[in-house]
Amino acid sequence: MSGATALAGVGTGPRLLAGLGNGQRLDLAAHLEVHGPVTSLRTRRRAEHPLIEAIAEAGVRGRGGAGFPTASKLRAVKAAGRRPVVVINGSEGEPLSQKDTLLLLRTPHLVLDGAAAVAEALGAKEVVVYLHRGREAVERSVQAAIRERDDASLFTLVAGPARYVAGESSAVANFLSGGPAIPTTTPPRVSERGVGGRPTMLSNAETYAHIGLVARHGPEWFRTVGTASEPGTLLLTITGAVQAPGVVEVPFGTLISTALELAGGVSDASVGYLLGGYAGTWMRPEIANDLALASMVMRERRAGIGVGLIAVLPQAACVLAETANIMRWLANESARQCGPCLNGLPAIAEATEALATGRVDEFVLGKLERWARMVEGRGSCHHPGGAVQTLRSALDTFADHTNQHLMSGPCSQAHRTWLAIPAVPTGPDADFR
Amino acid sequence: MSLKLSVDWPRCAAHGLCAEIAPELISLDDWGYPTVLPGPIPPQLVRLAERARMACPVLALRMEQVPD
Ligand SMILES: Cc1cc2nc3c(=O)[nH]c(=O)nc-3n(C[C@H](O)[C@H](O)[C@H](O)COP(=O)(O)O)c2cc1C
Ligand code: SF4
Ligand code: SF4
Numbered sequence: 001m002s003g004a005t006a007l008a009g010v011g012t013g014p015r016l017l018a019g020l021g022n023g024q025r026l027d028l029a030a031h032l033e034v035h036g037p038v039t040s041l042r043t044r045r046r047a048e049h050p051l052i053e054a055i056a057e058a059g060v061r062g063r064g065g066a067g068f069p070t071a072s073k074l075r076a077v078k079a080a081g082r083r084p085v086v087v088i089n090g091s092e093g094e095p096l097s098q099k100d101t102l103l104l105l106r107t108p109h110l111v112l113d114g115a116a117a118v119a120e121a122l123g124a125k126e127v128v129v130y131l132h133r134g135r136e137a138v139e140r141s142v143q144a145a146i147r148e149r150d151d152a153s154l155f156t157l158v159a160g161p162a163r164y165v166a167g168e169s170s171a172v173a174n175f176l177s178g179g180p181a182i183p184t185t186t187p188p189r190v191s192e193r194g195v196g197g198r199p200t201m202l203s204n205a206e207t208y209a210h211i212g213l214v215a216r217h218g219p220e221w222f223r224t225v226g227t228a229s230e231p232g233t234l235l236l237t238i239t240g241a242v243q244a245p246g247v248v249e250v251p252f253g254t255l256i257s258t259a260l261e262l263a264g265g266v267s268d269a270s271v272g273y274l275l276g277g278y279a280g281t282w283m284r285p286e287i288a289n290d291l292a293l294a295s296m297v298m299r300e301r302r303a304g305i306g307v308g309l310i311a312v313l314p315q316a317a318c319v320l321a322e323t324a325n326i327m328r329w330l331a332n333e334s335a336r337q338c339g340p341c342l343n344g345l346p347a348i349a350e351a352t353e354a355l356a357t358g359r360v361d362e363f364v365l366g367k368l369e370r371w372a373r374m375v376e377g378r379g380s381c382h383h384p385g386g387a388v389q390t391l392r393s394a395l396d397t398f399a400d401h402t403n404q405h406l407m408s409g410p411c412s413q414a415h416r417t418w419l420a421i422p423a424v425p426t427g428p429d430a431d432f433r
Numbered sequence: 434m435s436l437k438l439s440v441d442w443p444r445c446a447a448h449g450l451c452a453e454i455a456p457e458l459i460s461l462d463d464w465g466y467p468t469v470l471p472g473p474i475p476p477q478l479v480r481l482a483e484r485a486r487m488a489c490p491v492l493a494l495r496m497e498q499v500p501d
Contacts, residue, residue, distance in 0.1 A: 339442065339446075339466035
């Protein structure tokens with residue numbers, strides 16, 4: 001991973017990124033020096049395992065995109081009653097995101113500690129570290145970390161197809177059960193019936209890293225930063241037109257402008273930020289800068305923190321052209337098993353491309369909104385909904401620019417795009433195997 | 434509890450039979466895939482919904498109890 005920098009949080013020392021200055025990687029000895037050993041938490045109520053209670057009191061939320069309360073998921077797995085499997089989702093299929101990769105490369109033991117503590121709390125005997133293929137450095141780092149540990153036999157590493165939807169929870173469970181890495185219809189949820197039909201605790205790598213710290217320091221410590229409804233810190237990948245792109249750690253509630261300063265500040269005037277990922281929200285800089293990284297605040301702007309990503313688009317860029325590329329990529333990444341997604345995403349991509357780089361009349365906007373409504377929520381996973389979110393935010397936020405395209409054709413920037421789009425997959429990746 | 438219709442998307446092959454049988458509950462989108470009436474099935478249409486569910490050649494229509 002190039003150019004990733006680990007910067008301190010604001011108003012607090014870094015938590016997950018502690019000890020990672022100067023490009024360090026924490027092997028087991030260094031990890032224990034920085035974070036200390038995991039000691040047993042004391043229970044208050046004894047109604048449930050002390051770790052689950054601590055995670056509930058800490059208010060840990062999943063960092064894989066949806067921000068779901070982690071304790072609720074743990075309780076659902078526990079309630080399923082059979083011996084569960086624990087899965088660390090390290091697939092990080094979002095093209096611009098680097099946070100999970102950074103953790104697994106540089107502080108893998110924090111992630112493994114969290115998963116080991118969860119396994120103990122759930123009575124699980126198996127933890128799978130799930131990655132996307134082709135990230136050899138991450139695989140080597142995780143393997144090396146596992147070998148150093150007393151509980152090495154708990155862990156296995158599995159690399160699945162490098163496809164975006166392959167990181168969706170039911171797709172991961174499907175792959176780990178011997179099938180293709182494509183989502184399955186819910187219910188059942190993986191917490192109930194996942195890997196090999198067993199209850200499965202599947203969370204994002206960053207989520208486990210936070211748990212690794214809750215297991216050490218308890219919930220009161222966890223809540224000393226962040227907001228009441230979203231305590232703690234989060235990792236953000238900041239990319240694009242900033243001086244020092246990379247991963248930063250900030251408390252929830254931090255202003256977006258403050259987070260951007262941690263990445264060296266915006267290097268050029270910017271036309272817009274893409275927040276949360278390619279399935280995310282476009283926003284004007286002057287509005288986004290004053291926004292707090294808090295779901296409640298962002299929801300009012302119809303945005304979300306998503307996977308923790310801010311892409312700063314330079315002034316000399318066309319949001320429509322970027323969005324068209326993203327729509328095409330998301331269409332190509334469809335698992336092509338649900339009719340509306342299979343047909344709708346390519347139709348949306350084509351119309352967005354026409355709007356960005358061709359000559360079209362205003363009927364294209366009606367068509368796009370019609371198809372957006374037709375794909376949203378009509379599939380086995382949230383992939384189509386994510387695409388629609390990006391599309392709508394582009395058309396709403398940049399309505400003036402869109403009108404300009406409609407009136408006078410493509411703008412002068414429309415044929416040069418900035419955001420990197422991964423290549424069309426080949427080999428076993430092509431069929432999610 | 435009330436009953437709700439949903440589609441098992443990977444199974445549904447756009448045969449469209451469901452919409453033919455229960456147009457009150459199901460319409461087809463631009464590509465021939467069903468859009469089901471959101472919310473609970475009105476009690477007087479439950480039997481029709483059940484007929485549509487049974488008519489689907491690939492059993493892609495689901496009828497589930499949902500909490501009110
Ligand atoms: C299309 C799609 C792709 C996803 N890709 C990832 C991914 O790469 N990594 C990840 O952790 N979660 C991904 N998710 C979210 C997972 O389904 C799941 O919610 C998450 O891993 C749960 O972890 P958390 O509770 O810690 O957030 C994806 C979801 C969707 C709909
Ligand atoms: S909605 Fe799309 S990406 Fe999700 S499972 Fe269905 S076809 Fe695959
Ligand atoms: S009858 Fe079945 S396969 Fe055909 S459209 Fe309806 S749900 Fe889909």
